Amino acid sequence: MRVDLLAGTAYGAAVMPRRQPTILVFDSGLGGLTVLAETTRARPDARIVYAADDAGFPYGRLSEAELVDRVLQVMERLIARCHPDLVVIACNTASTLVLPALRARFTIPFVGTIPAIKPAAETTRSGLISVLATPGTVARDYTRGLIEAYAARCEVTLVGSTGLAGLAEAALKGETVDDAAILAELEPCFVERDSVRTDVITLSCTHYPLLLERMRRVAPWSVSWIDPAPAIARRISQLLGPAAPPPFSAAGDAPAIFTSGACISGPLRIALAGYGLSQVLIEPFPLMN
Ligand code: DGL
Numbered sequence: 001m002r003v004d005l006l007a008g009t010a011y012g013a014a015v016m017p018r019r020q021p022t023i024l025v026f027d028s029g030l031g032g033l034t035v036l037a038e039t040t041r042a043r044p045d046a047r048i049v050y051a052a053d054d055a056g057f058p059y060g061r062l063s064e065a066e067l068v069d070r071v072l073q074v075m076e077r078l079i080a081r082c083h084p085d086l087v088v089i090a091c092n093t094a095s096t097l098v099l100p101a102l103r104a105r106f107t108i109p110f111v112g113t114i115p116a117i118k119p120a121a122e123t124t125r126s127g128l129i130s131v132l133a134t135p136g137t138v139a140r141d142y143t144r145g146l147i148e149a150y151a152a153r154c155e156v157t158l159v160g161s162t163g164l165a166g167l168a169e170a171a172l173k174g175e176t177v178d179d180a181a182i183l184a185e186l187e188p189c190f191v192e193r194d195s196v197r198t199d200v201i202t203l204s205c206t207h208y209p210l211l212l213e214r215m216r217r218v219a220p221w222s223v224s225w226i227d228p229a230p231a232i233a234r235r236i237s238q239l240l241g242p243a244a245p246p247p248f249s250a251a252g253d254a255p256a257i258f259t260s261g262a263c264i265s266g267p268l269r270i271a272l273a274g275y276g277l278s279q280v281l282i283e284p285f286p287l288m289n
Contacts, residue, residue: 020244022047023236024084026075028059030172030268031165031207032090033275035113038233039088040276045243048254049082050277055260056287058165059093060134060205067136071098072105074259074285079106081257081283086239088232089113092204093134096142111236115143115204116228118150123224126199128155130189133204135160143204157198161185161205168207171214174267182211183218190220202226253278259285 023046025036036050053059053074059067071094075087088111089095089102095112102110115137120129129151137143138160147156164185171177191198201223203209209227216225256277258264264280272280 020045020047020248021085021240022049022082023240024049024051024078024082024087025090026051026053026078026087026094027089027091027206028053028093029057029165029207030169031205031210032088033172033272034206034209034227035088035090035229035232036275036277038229039236042233042237043240043243045246045248046240047248048276049084049257050254050272050275051078051082051257051259051283053259053285054263055258055285057169058134059091060136060160060162060165062136064097064136067094068098068101070287072101075102075106077283077285078257079108084108086111086236088236090206090232092206093136096137096140109239111232111239113206113228113232115146116202116226116231117143117146117156119226119228119231120200120202121151121154123226124154124200126196127153128157128191128193128196128198129200129202130157130159130191130198131202131204132159132161132164132186132189132208134165135162137204155191157189157191159188164211165205165207168210169263172210172268172271173263173265174271177211177214179214179218182214186215186219190223197221198223200224200226203228255279255281257281257283259283 025032029052056070086109090113092113095114099112115131138158167177167181189201254277256272261282
């Protein structure tokens with residue numbers, strides 16, 4: 001199995017146009033905002049469009065065949081609508097499965113988001129690391145391959161959380177989320193054996209950094225949390241090449257596209273505006289199953 005760390009290396013020599021590039025940041029829901037924030041910081045010259053397949057959320061519950069099919073169909077529509085120069089699959093659940101099919105279907109570069117197992121293995125002192133992700137991501141052959149390739153000498157606990165992405169969405173939408181609910185999802189990551197404890201947790205779903213401050217607060221003990229978003233933003237910047245010359249379109253008026261839009265509340269609109277996404281657009285695409 002091919003294992004590349006940032007899942008975008010097939011396009012190492014991509015040559016981008018010297019005009020303002022358009023980046024499409026895609027996720028099943030709101031988790032990709034954590035990647036969008038870092039990308040905006042790294043590339044203020046780019047026009048960034050955010051797209052959430054909220055009609056398909058959560059991707060963690062879809063079978064592998066359903067997920068490949070779904071992402072290809074939605075991507076077809078989004079690429080036709082946005083004409084991006086580069087697409088970021090800001091979703092581990094999709095990236096660990098769908099990238100080969102996307103690259104076979106479309107010619108533009110795709111940058112993926114995959115569990116940060118190599119950095120976790122390099123960071124741990126105790127040798128106990130935990131991968132916190134969706135049930136889909138922890139079940140992937142790709143994830144197993146990363147562990148074999150980079151963390152064979154560590155004890156890796158895979159934690160497939162069914163609820164944490166939904167809790168992160170709820171919090172961003174302004175709903176009340178109890179600390180106890182967050183802790184219940186996190187607890188299996190904290191392993192203690194013969195006075196040795198887990199000391200690194202990799203946040204392998206882009207939703208989770210949205211709750212990072214609260215996770216730190218409720219954690220049974222202090223650990224290093226790895227959020228891969230800054231590394232992904234660096235990779236995107238590398239692929240785009242030198243910044244485009246000004247003028248750029250005004251920051252703050254970027255669109256957020258939703259395939260359902262059913263749960264867009266006032267607080268969510270305010271949160272999206274905080275990420276520079278002041279236009280909310282709906283591209284209806286119901287999930288048929
Ligand atoms: N944000 C997505 C990820 O990084 C997952 C959420 C979902 O289950 O749709 O895996």
